[in-house]
Amino acid sequence: MTTRTATARYVGFGKEGKGQISTQSGVLDATPYGFNTRFGDEKGSNPEELIAAAHASCFTMALSFALAKAGFSDGTLETSAAVKLEAEGDGFTVTRSDLTLKAEVPGIAPDQFEALAAGAKANCPISKLLNAEITLTHTLA
Numbered sequence: 001m002t003t004r005t006a007t008a009r010y011v012g013f014g015k016e017g018k019g020q021i022s023t024q025s026g027v028l029d030a031t032p033y034g035f036n037t038r039f040g041d042e043k044g045s046n047p048e049e050l051i052a053a054a055h056a057s058c059f060t061m062a063l064s065f066a067l068a069k070a071g072f073s074d075g076t077l078e079t080s081a082a083v084k085l086e087a088e089g090d091g092f093t094v095t096r097s098d099l100t101l102k103a104e105v106p107g108i109a110p111d112q113f114e115a116l117a118a119g120a121k122a123n124c125p126i127s128k129l130l131n132a133e134i135t136l137t138h139t140l141a
Helices: 047-069 110-123 125-129
Strands: 006-011 018-023 031-033 076-088 091-104 133-140
Touching: 047 076, 047 091, 047 110, 047 125, 091 110, 110 125, 110 133
Parallel strands: 091 133
Antiparallel strands: 006 018, 018 031, 076 091
16 A cells, blocks of 8 residues: 655664664654664664654554544544663563553543544554554543
């Protein structure tokens, strides 16, 4: 149906190396990444931050479409994702993605909202891609 692309370039190796990420859309264009943007506080991006953005946006869009299909047309959804990177043996692994959702959906019953949110969490394409624990905490105003 659709294919999106991104490129990563790394010059030098290990902690001293410096990388750049670019996306097909141009939203990221030679955005810096490397050891210090991943494990320190240097300005730039990192893979876990990009996965968090992808997961939060995918889930939020999936829930938006589920709400529209259920007949709701007004409201606001705001999701944050916290992707956890942990040491594993000699390397690292992403172990979880914690979604936190704040929602305003006038007229929806809490049990209907919970069911739609759980369905979006389970079925958004990025959730399906991740082989990690995925949690969802939500607040319905």
